Amino acid sequence: MNADTTYRHTQYAWLCWLIAAISIPAFVTAAMLWQKPGGAILIAVSGLMLLYLAGSFGQLSVADDDDALLIAFGPLPLFWRRISYAKMRAANVERTTFLEGWGIHWSLRGGWVWNLWGYDCVEIQLDQGKIFVGTDQPQILAEFLQARIAKTPAT
Template identity: 45%
Template sequence: MPTYHHTQRAPLCLLLYGLAITFLVLTCVLRQEPVLAWVFPVTGLIVLVLAAAFHHLTVVDGGDHLSISFGPLPLFHRTVRYDDVEQVEVGKTTLLDGWGIHMSIRDGWVWNLWGCDCVVLRLRNGTLRVGTDDAENLRSFIVERKSEEQR
C-alpha cells in the first residue's frame, strides 16, 4: 500500500519572523513610551507565534485519512477521510484566494501556504483546496488510494 508524506516550506514566514523581531527590538528602544511599552511586545509575540504556526504545510497519509497540518507549532490541523472524497483534481488558487486558512470566494475552504498550485478535493460536505508544490503527485496518490478502497 503506497503512502504519502510531503512538506512544503515558504519564505513568507521569514518576513513574519523579521517583523516579530522588529517589534521586539522596538519594545526595548521605546520602553519609555507608556502605550508602546506593552503594544509592541504583545504584537511581536503574536506575529512570532503566527510565523511558527505557518512555517510549513505538511500533508501525510494517515491510513484511512489525509492529514493536513501547518507547523512546526501545531495550532492548525485537519483530517480528510478518503471515503469523504468524491472527486480530486489539480487546480490553481487565485490571488484573491490568498494564503492561510479561510473560506474561498469561489467555494469551500482554502489551506494554502505559498504559491498558486493546489489539489481541489470535492468532499461530501463541501470543497477543500490544499495548496502544495507537489500537486500532481498528491492528486495521483489520492486517486490511487480511492481506487484501492473501492476494491
C-alpha cells in the same frame, strides 16, 4: 503510484522568516521603551503576534494518516484538518486564483482553501463540499489521493 504507497510532503514559506525577523526590532524597541510600560507592552505584544504568525504558517504539511489525509500548518501545530479517505469522491489538479490567496479560508468557488504559497493545488471533492489543498507537488498528491479513493470503500 500504487494504492499501498504513503504520502508525506512539507512545503515551506520562506517569507515567514522575514515576518519573524520583523519581530526583533519590535522587541528591541519595547526594551528601549521599558520606562513607558504602555508603549513597551504594546510593541512587545505586537512582536509576539508576529512570531506566532510566522510559527503558525511557516510550513504546510500534507500526509497520509492511515485512513485519512492530514493537512497541517506549522511548525506550531495550531491549525490542522484530518479528512477521511472514505469521505473523498475525487481529487484533481487545480489552481487557486489571486483572489483566493493563501491561508485558511472559504473559496469564492465554494469549499475551503488550505494554501501556503503559490497557486497550484489539488481540489478534493468530498461527500459534502470540497477543499483546495495547496501544494508544490499537485500531480503527485492528486495521483496518491485518486489511488486511495479507489481503494477505500465509501461510507
